[in-house]
Amino acid sequence: MTKASDLVVGVGFYKREQWPLLLEAAADSYKLEKTYDEWLEVLTSSIEKIRSNGIEPLLVDVDIKDLTAFCRERGLQNNGESRSMFIAERAKNMTYISRSPKCESM
Numbered sequence: 743m744t745k746a747s748d749l750v751v752g753v754g755f756y757k758r759e760q761w762p763l764l765l766e767a768a769a770d771s772y773k774l775e776k777t778y779d780e781w782l783e784v785l786t787s788s789i790e791k792i793r794s795n796g797i798e799p800l801l802v803d804v805d806i807k808d809l810t811a812f813c814r815e816r817g818l819q820n821n822g823e824s825r826s827m828f829i830a831e832r833a834k835n836m837t838y839i840s841r842s843p844k845c846e847s848m
Contacts, residue, residue, distance in 0.1 A: 751792055752833025753785070753799040754825060756806075763806040769819040802832045 756764055761778040765771045775781040792799045809828050810820065818824040 749797050750833055751797050751799045752802045752829045752836075753789065753792070754804045754829040755785070755801045756781070756804050760804065760806050764804075764809075767806055767810055767820050768825075770821045773822065800833050800836060802829045802836065804829065804832075 756778075758778050761781065765774060765776075768774060775784060789799055804825070809825065812818075812828045812831075813820045813824050816824075818827075
């Protein structure tokens with residue numbers, strides 16, 4: 743049985759200077775918070791909820807250029823579903839690297 747502490751939940755993190763770029767690039771920008779500070783409040787609340795379930799979220803830095811390339815390569819719109827796929831893929835790669843035997847012995 744998988745323990746909550748064994749689960750990895752990737753959470754996208756946008757730097758302040760990236761937020762306007764996301765709003766410009768996102769097909770569903772009308773669903774996003776209008777300001778970075780509003781989004782940061784939602785992020786903080788989400789992280790608290792995840793942690794309350796015994797899971798430590800893995801923050802994934804999202805660069806809009808990389809996200810845009812990811813969507814373009816796959817023929818996807820930049821929307822919530824695509825952003826989730828991008829973040830999940832990045833989180834998976836990050837955990838694989840961080841859990842490799844070589845990294846654990848460092």
